[in-house]
Amino acid sequence: MIKVNHWTFFKSNVFIRALRILDRKDRKKLFTIAFVQTFMGLADLLAIALVGVLGTLAVSGIQSRGPSVTVNRVMEFLKLDNLEFQKQVAILGAIAAAVLILKSILSAFLTRKIMFFLSNKGTKISEKLLSNILSQTYWQIRKESAQQYLFWITSGTSAITIGILSVGISMVVDGFLLIILISGLFAVDFYMAISTLTLFGASGILLYLLQHKRAFQFGRKFSKLEVLSSNRTIELFSTYRELFIKNRLDLFSTSIVEYRREIANATAELNFMPQISKYIFELTLVFGAFIICGIQFMLHNASHAIASLSVFMITGSRLAPALVRFQQNIVVAKSSVGTALPTIEKIEEFRDIKSKNIHIKKFKKESSK
Numbered sequence: 269m270i271k272v273n274h275w276t277f278f279k280s281n282v283f284i285r286a287l288r289i290l291d292r293k294d295r296k297k298l299f300t301i302a303f304v305q306t307f308m309g310l311a312d313l314l315a316i317a318l319v320g321v322l323g324t325l326a327v328s329g330i331q332s333r334g335p336s337v338t339v340n341r342v343m344e345f346l347k348l349d350n351l352e353f354q355k356q357v358a359i360l361g362a363i364a365a366a367v368l369i370l371k372s373i374l375s376a377f378l379t380r381k382i383m384f385f386l387s388n389k390g391t392k393i394s395e396k397l398l399s400n401i402l403s404q405t406y407w408q409i410r411k412e413s414a415q416q417y418l419f420w421i422t423s424g425t426s427a428i429t430i431g432i433l434s435v436g437i438s439m440v441v442d443g444f445l446l447i448i449l450i451s452g453l454f455a456v457d458f459y460m461a462i463s464t465l466t467l468f469g470a471s472g473i474l475l476y477l478l479q480h481k482r483a484f485q486f487g488r489k490f491s492k493l494e495v496l497s498s499n500r501t502i503e504l505f506s507t508y509r510e511l512f513i514k515n516r517l518d519l520f521s522t523s524i525v526e527y528r529r530e531i532a533n534a535t536a537e538l539n540f541m542p543q544i545s546k547y548i549f550e551l552t553l554v555f556g557a558f559i560i561c562g563i564q565f566m567l568h569n570a571s572h573a574i575a576s577l578s579v580f581m582i583t584g585s586r587l588a589p590a591l592v593r594f595q596q597n598i599v600v601a602k603s604s605v606g607t608a609l610p611t612i613e614k615i616e617e618f619r620d621i622k623s624k625n626i627h628i629k630k631f632k633k634e635s636s637k
Contacts, residue, residue, distance in 0.1 A: 282432055282605055282608060282609065282612065283432055283433070283436040285612050285616070286428050286429075286432045286433050286436070286608065286612060287433065289393060289428065289612070289615055290389060290433075294385075294389060297385070298382070298385070298386075298433070298437065301378055301381060301382055301385075301437075302382075302437045302440060302441055304378060305375060305378050305379070305441045306440070306441050306444045306445070308371050308374060308375060309441075309444055309445040309448040309449070310448065311367050311368070311370070311371040312368070312371060312445065312448065312449060312586050313448055313449070313451075313452045314367055315364045315365075315367040315368045315371075315582065316449070316452055316579055316582050316583050316586075317452070318360055318363055318364040318367070319364050319578050319579060319582045321342050321343075321360060322357060322360045322361055322364065322578065343356065346359075346360075346363075348360070364582075368586075379438070382434060382437060383430070383434060386429040386430060386433055386434050387429065387430065389429055390425045390426055390428070390429035390430070393425045393428065393429065393615070394421045394422070394425045397420060397421050397425065397611075397614070397615060397618070398421050400615075400618040401417055401420075401421075413499065414502065415495050415498040415499045415502065416495065418498065419494065419495055419498070419610075419611075420610065420611045420614055423494060423607055424607060424608060424610060424611025424612075424614075425611060427604045427607035427608035427611065428608045428611060428612060430604075431600060431601065431603070431604025431607065431608055432601065432604055432605070432608050435597045435600050435601045435604065436601065438593060438597050439594060439597045439598070439601070442590045442591075442593050442594045442597070443594065445586075445590050446587065446590055446591065446594070449583055449586060449587050449590070450464070450465055450587075452583065453465075453579070453580075453583055456576065456579050457564075457576050457579075459563055459567065460560055460563070460564065460576050460579070460580055463556065463559055463560055463563060464556060464560070464580060464583070464584070464587070467552050467555070467556045467559070468549070468552055468556075468584075468587060468588075468591055471548050471549060471552045471591075472591055472594075472595060474548075475544065475545055475548055475595050476595070476598065489530075489534050490531060490534045490535065490603070490606075490607070493527055493530050493531045493534065494531065496527055497524060497527035497528060497531060500520065500523055500524050500527060501524055503520070504517075504520045504521070504524065545591070545592045545595035545596055545599075546592050549588040549591050549592050549595075550588065552588070553584045553585070553588050556580065556584060557577070557580065557581060557584070560576065560577055560580045561577050564576045564577060
């Protein structure tokens with residue numbers, strides 16, 4: 269058994285080990301969908317650039333000044349340079365909104381596709397694991413409890429596919445999206461990028477430090493309590509007559525209720541922890557807007573300041589959800605490790621036995637020639 273601590277998700281390569289459970293064709297399909305999702309991050313960058321141009325154009329129009337050279341080039345490229353100011357603003361806004369809406373719809377569709385794909389693979393993994401368990405001898409099967417086997421083929425496989433693989437892919441996609449958005453900010457304004465990176469980075473690190481240990485601990489506690497509760501419940505009904513005669517039914521039922529109460533508390537804690545991230549990043553976005561606004565108006569003219577603020581707000585509105593998802597996925601991944609690891613170990617154990625048997629058969633075949 270691997271020694272588990274709060275760095276297990278990284279140290280023991282749980283994500284890589286979970287990926288190896290899938291066959292090569294399934295891994296290729298999973299990575300293809302993830303790559304498409306990652307590539308769509310460029311759509312956010314395009315929308316942010318259009319909003320920046322829109323902000324600059326709006327301020328120039330209000331001040332009755334001509335747009336900058338960069339804005340003129342963009343307008344010429346989009347064939348909008350000969351249109352009236354109001355039409356230019358309306359078209360740019362419509363294009364930016366359409367890009368963001370389309371990207372969100374496609375991302376939701378692909379995320380759903382990954383979830384269904386992995387859920388179906390979880391069923392096949394359970395089926396294969398059950399087949400391997402039943403292929404053992406009677407005495408080998410008796411080494412583990414029925415509840416342990418039940419946990420492996422239900423909660424364990426679900427934790428592998430949804431808690432590890434799905435979450436891991438989502439973290440990779442959101443990680444690349446964050447890199448793209450921050451890179452776009454640096455291209456627009458260095459000081460704004462540094463301020464944004466500092467604010468959101470500090471918030472993310474603070475949340476990670478506060479949550480990662482608790483998430484892993486509650487994940488392990490939940491897994492342990494589930495097995496104990498199942499054991500106690502089955503024991504109650506399988507020995508009901510004996511317990512009734514000895515007047516111990518109340519003792520057993522009380523212990524089961526206590527287990528369920530602890531499970532409920534652990535579940536509530538795990539479900540609440542990711543929600544904290546959303547509120548923290550919302551506050552960071554509002555606080556950041558005031559800071560960016562002040563810095564930009566001190567360092568630049570009104571046109572540049574408004575454009576930068578517009579870019580920050582639209583970037584922050586995409587950055588904050590990505591950071592929330594990333595933070596939530598870290599919590600989910602940490603809590604899933606404790607549930608997934610025992611099942612991964614059992615699957616690897618069966619795989620090693622099968623590989624060893626194949627080598628033995630191959631050796632015997634070659635020796636007999």
